[in-house]
Amino acid sequence: MPSATWTPVATVDxxxxxxxxxxxxxxxxxxxxxxRTGEIRAYDGTCPHAGFPLADGDVVDGVLTCSAHSWEFDLSTGAGVNPPSCRLRSYQVRRDGDQIAVLLNGDPK
Incomplete structure (x- = not known):
C-alpha cells in the first residue's frame, strides 16, 4: 500500500x-x-450512488443534494441524510496558512 501523502489542492480564497x-x-x-463554522472537509468528488460530480449539487443548511438523483449528505460528517445508509468517503484536511492540503493514500475516514 502506498504511503500517505499530504497534497495541496486549493487555497482558502x-x-x-x-x-x-x-x-x-x-x-x-x-x-x-x-x-459556515470555518472548518473545511474533503470528500471523494463523485456521488457514491451513480458517480456524478458532487460539487454540482446544491447546498442548503449544510446539506448537499446531489444534482443527479437528489441523494442528500451532511457536509459536516459525510453521513447520508437521504438515504441514511450511504456515506461519503472522506479525507483528512489540514491548513497551512492559506493552503488547503488533503491526505491521500492513507486510510479514508
Missing amino acids: DLWEGEVGEFYVGDQPIMLAHL
Whole structure:
C-alpha cells in the first residue's frame, strides 16, 4: 500500500464559506466543503450512488443534494441524510496558512 501523502489542492480564497468546490489531484476529483463554522472537509468528488460530480449539487443548511438523483449528505460528517445508509468517503484536511492540503493514500475516514 502506498504511503500517505499530504497534497495541496486549493487555497482558502478558492472556496467561500458555505460553498463546495471540485478540485483534482491528478485525475482524482476531490470535493472540498467550506462549512459556515470555518472548518473545511474533503470528500471523494463523485456521488457514491451513480458517480456524478458532487460539487454540482446544491447546498442548503449544510446539506448537499446531489444534482443527479437528489441523494442528500451532511457536509459536516459525510453521513447520508437521504438515504441514511450511504456515506461519503472522506479525507483528512489540514491548513497551512492559506493552503488547503488533503491526505491521500492513507486510510479514508
